[in-house]
Amino acid sequence: MLISFAIAQPLINAFVHGTRFLEARLSDVPLRGLVSGTLGLMAGLVVSLLIIPAVKTLPLIGAYMPLFIMLVLGYLGASMGYRWRDALVALPDTLIAHMSKRPERKPRKEVAKGAGDLAADFLPGTRPKVLDTSVIIDGRIVDIARSGFLEGPLIITPYVLDELRHIADSADALKRNRGRRGLDVLNDLRECGVQVVTLNKDYPEIVEVDAKLVMLAKDLQGCVVTNDYNLNKVASFQNVEVLNVNELAGAIKTVVLPGETMRVEVVGRGKGAHQGVGYLDDGTMIVVEGGRDRVGETLDVVVTSVIQTNAGRMIFVRLED
Known part of the structure; x- marks a missing residue:
């Protein structure tokens, strides 16, 4: 016993x-x-x-x-x-x-072969756009959608939501704030009048989230929306269309040429001995020669040169007088 x-x-x-x-x-x-x-x-x-x-x-x-x-x-x-x-x-x-x-x-012609009954949830004549984590945290996607330049359906996946949740629960304050901002962006997207679809379609045999997003976009015959350089290259290599927010921002920057005149407000002092700093509406930095002591003034200036750097574009100007 x-x-x-x-x-x-x-x-x-x-x-x-x-x-x-x-x-x-x-x-x-x-x-x-x-x-x-x-x-x-x-x-x-x-x-x-x-x-x-x-x-x-x-x-x-x-x-x-x-x-x-x-x-x-x-x-x-x-x-x-x-x-x-x-x-x-x-x-x-x-x-x-x-x-x-x-x-x-x-x-009706099937819109998304191999994607089950997903095509019935999408508007006819539109291409599904799969959002990655980086473009959601970036936040500019809300302004683009609100302006009407980006139509739906915008696809949100559970593994992207899991990434946002993990970032929002991070012990690092910076990461935590970025994750919470991404969750707020999702709520703002639903208020823009754009069709937002949470699609529960997983690929258990694929481990990386970026690879899952590319495969999903391929199955839906749609495109990936991102500002991640590596994801952009991987998707392009697999013949999946990519909408890169960074490329869009660079394409719509104001075009200026040497010799043109403009008005700029000097908002601070530059690194040079006599330089002041101003900005265009799109955030482009303007370095004003001779503007160090003119902070707070709006001046007429002449463009002398335009330089493209890794950090962005810089415009150098001098006082018109």
Whole structure:
């Protein structure tokens, strides 16, 4: 009796811990994943029942093969069902839509092949635009959308939301503020009148978030919106269109040529002995020769040169008089 109790107690503890671990893992799985995984498991078990009678008669290993086959095919069925969860969940709606389609109408062209029923959520004639974490934290996407130069749908993914949440919970104050600003930007986007779609489509075989965004944009036949240099290069290499906010900002900067005149307000002193500093409306720095002692004044100046640096563009001017 004591021996049985000593053996049973560790087994019970292991069973309880295993059950709690399984419950914790399943609580993070979305409902569609549970449904599709269960259907896949049932399909795998049905196939195993068809195979077991043929292998039970094998010598030596015949007695062990049924359990082995059920475990392997059950696992494969559950895994494949979870991987194809979007297509399985969307299958009834697709069949109903196909059966109710009028014969005299031409079938609509599928906008996003391989993306389940996602095309039905998008406006006809528009291209989905997948937002990455950097462009959301940057915040300029809100002004671009509000001005009407960027139409929807704008795609937000759960893994981008997870990145923003981790940044917002960071112990570093700077990162924490950037993450919270990104979450505020998402709320501002929904108030701009642009279609914003939270798309729960994952690629479990891909680890990096940037690679998932590129694959999603390719599946949706859309484009990636970013200001990340590396993501820009990777997406371009895979023939995925990229909308780079930094390139847009550089393209709309005011064009000035040497010899042109302008008016500029001197707002501070420059690094040079006689230099003052001003700015254009787009943030371009203007270095005013002879403006060091004219802070606070609005002066008529003449452009002498324009220099492009890694930090941006600088315009050098001198006083017109």
